Amino acid sequence: MARWPEVVGEAVAAHCRPLRLEDDGTLVVSADSAAWATQLAYLHGTLMDRLARVCGPGAVSSVRIRTEDPSARGRRWR
Numbered sequence: 001m002a003r004w005p006e007v008v009g010e011a012v013a014a015h016c017r018p019l020r021l022e023d024d025g026t027l028v029v030s031a032d033s034a035a036w037a038t039q040l041a042y043l044h045g046t047l048m049d050r051l052a053r054v055c056g057p058g059a060v061s062s063v064r065i066r067t068e069d070p071s072a073r074g075r076r077w078r
Contacts, residue, residue, distance in 0.1 A: 007050045008043070016040050016065075025061030027051070030068060037067045 005013040015036040019028045031037035040047065044063065051060040 003054050007054050008040070008047065012036070012040060012043070019066070021060065025059065027060045027063045029063060029065050031065055032068050034067050037065045040065055 001018050004018050008016065015033070016029055016031045016039075019030050021027050029040065031040060040063075047063060048060070051063075052058070
């Protein structure tokens with residue numbers, strides 16, 4: 001959690017924050033808007049590579065993105 005800005009970069013970290021790592025390896029992330037949730041989804045491959053480098057291979061198996069924007073739904077990618 002403390003290294004989140006290193007994983008995603010300062011710009012993304014200002015709008016998206018990790019909430020928890022579930023037992024099954026799912027990282028739950030909150031985005032402050034649907035646009036930032038989409039941006040994080042677009043970076044999925046890079047995000048998974050960086051998480052493996054920072055957290056160790058297999059520590060995070062998937063990412064579920066929630067938005068604080070009530071008009072958008074949570075998204076999950078493996």
